[in-house]
Amino acid sequence: MEIIICEDVTAGASLCSEIIMKQIKKKKNSVLGLATGATMVPLYKNLTKIYKDKKINFSKVKTFNLDEYFGLDGSEKESFRKFMYDSLFKKTNIKEQNINLLNGKTSNWKKECNDYEHKIKRAGGIDIQILGIGTNGHIAFNEPGSSINSKTRLVKLTSQTIRDNKKYFKNKKMPEYALSMGIKTILSSKKVILLAFGENKSKIIKKFLESKPTKNIPATFLKSHDDLTVILDKKAAKLIT
Numbered sequence: 001m002e003i004i005i006c007e008d009v010t011a012g013a014s015l016c017s018e019i020i021m022k023q024i025k026k027k028k029n030s031v032l033g034l035a036t037g038a039t040m041v042p043l044y045k046n047l048t049k050i051y052k053d054k055k056i057n058f059s060k061v062k063t064f065n066l067d068e069y070f071g072l073d074g075s076e077k078e079s080f081r082k083f084m085y086d087s088l089f090k091k092t093n094i095k096e097q098n099i100n101l102l103n104g105k106t107s108n109w110k111k112e113c114n115d116y117e118h119k120i121k122r123a124g125g126i127d128i129q130i131l132g133i134g135t136n137g138h139i140a141f142n143e144p145g146s147s148i149n150s151k152t153r154l155v156k157l158t159s160q161t162i163r164d165n166k167k168y169f170k171n172k173k174m175p176e177y178a179l180s181m182g183i184k185t186i187l188s189s190k191k192v193i194l195l196a197f198g199e200n201k202s203k204i205i206k207k208f209l210e211s212k213p214t215k216n217i218p219a220t221f222l223k224s225h226d227d228l229t230v231i232l233d234k235k236a237a238k239l240i241t
């Protein structure tokens, strides 16, 4: 595990973009695992800038997003699908046919999740999986108690996660369930980059680094991955330096 502490969010986002850019230069049809949330806003801004500066070409890149709220689709502004199109897909030349997101409005979540796992396999697996971390140590929506062997599935959101994300649901009830890649799915990526910025992540980062792999803090399972890079800003790293 490599831990890199950057001066600020901008530096952290730019470093992560550099790693992604190098991967795409090495392999034009790289498969990127993408995340959502406030942590990803500066990253996608930076990737969009690099694309506009013609330093990166996404035309052959395939993407797979980690999760989606159960019951939402891209027509709703609170959905992760909408966030992704607005933050990255509409601003770069990622091709529609190469974009993969879980369908939160599926009538058959088991089939949706199994199909997703097969799509990832058919794509040759994920080259770089970008992750944020929830304040309770979740990755994607793998909440405390999630098994290291979990695959893409329907998950129940904890009250902490609902509290943390309620701010995005001003005019509608926040879903209590989501479809999420599992921990085993995430760990099968060739490389994993965990991003955490801001003082509100300093406690969970300290716990993550000090704890042995435990399902109580699902992010700790990432420590068993042989190519994990943790990128922090100084605020998220304040309790470990």
Ligand code: GLP
Binding pocket: 035, 036, 037, 038, 039, 040, 066, 067, 131, 132, 133, 134, 135, 139, 140, 141, 161
């Ligand atoms: C949500 C997402 C995660 C994300 C986490 C942190 O739960 N499912 O993928 O990492 O929130 O979000 P933020 O970056 O807004 O703190």
